[in-house]
Each structure stands twice: as C-alpha cells, then as structure tokens.
Amino acid sequence: MQENKEELKKIQSKIIKLMLLDFPGVILVGIGLYGILKKHNNFFLEQFGNHNLAYVSLGLGIFIMALVIPKLIPLLKRQSEIVNGSAT
Numbered sequence: 001m002q003e004n005k006e007e008l009k010k011i012q013s014k015i016i017k018l019m020l021l022d023f024p025g026v027i028l029v030g031i032g033l034y035g036i037l038k039k040h041n042n043f044f045l046e047q048f049g050n051h052n053l054a055y056v057s058l059g060l061g062i063f064i065m066a067l068v069i070p071k072l073i074p075l076l077k078r079q080s081e082i083v084n085g086s087a088t
Helices: 002-037 051-084
Strands: none
Touching: 002 051
C-alpha cells in the first residue's frame, strides 16, 4: 500500500512536468488554428495576420505535443491502474 502511494506520487510528479512541457504546444496550436480559421480581418495580434506564421505555429505546436503525448499516455495508464486498485 505504501509502495503504491510512493509510486503514485512519483507518477503524478512526472505527469505535471510533462504537462508543463506540453503547455506551449497547446498554446501554439490554438494560436495557429485561430490564425488559419479566422473569418474577420481584425486579428488580436497583428503579427499573426500572416497565414504562414499561423501554419508555423500550428506545426510547431503539433510537433511539441507529439513529443510529449507518447511519454504521457503510459504514465496516465499506470496512474489509473494504481488508483483503481489493479496495480501489479
């Protein structure tokens, strides 16, 4: 029981670190999608009025997320196993 709590604490710490690394990717994807899909001319940042910059933001955000998500999924699965009591 104590081992599971310690392991859960370590896993949660790793998950938080990965989510902090993933945060800029999520922001970049959001900015890129907004820049690509905007319907009006008054964009909240003049620099992002250029569609090329929006595509670069989207691509960079997806790249960052693609690096983090494969590391995050096994941790989330293991956390779920521990919490649900099926830890091996």
